[in-house]
Amino acid sequence: MFRSYYVYILKCSDGTYYTGVTNDPERRLIEHQQGLHRNSYTFSRRPVKCMYVSELFTDPIQAIEWEKQVKNWSRKKKEALIAGKWELLPELAKKGSKTIPSKNDNLKD
Incomplete structure (x- = not known):
């Protein structure tokens, strides 16, 4: 059976961002709004407020890696x-944003 997974970013009432992964962004937003998990x-x-939903992932491991x-x-x-300003991401990465190394980073040429 085909499943799809999404990474999402919420903006909280205090101005902070929350990043998560789900197979149903609409349902998950409702759960956050209702406060189902104390x-x-x-x-x-x-x-x-939902600010971003990724393109779909068919592999849950890839979705979780992107979320992390x-x-x-x-x-x-x-x-x-x-904001969809993809061109800024490489420069912002140089300014101290952390990235998680992929398993391929350890491979030798």
């Missing part, structure tokens, strides 16, 4: 992604 980051930061990478980005880099 211990979640967004529970006390509602209402939240985006979670470690600076606020400015996340805002460039949200």
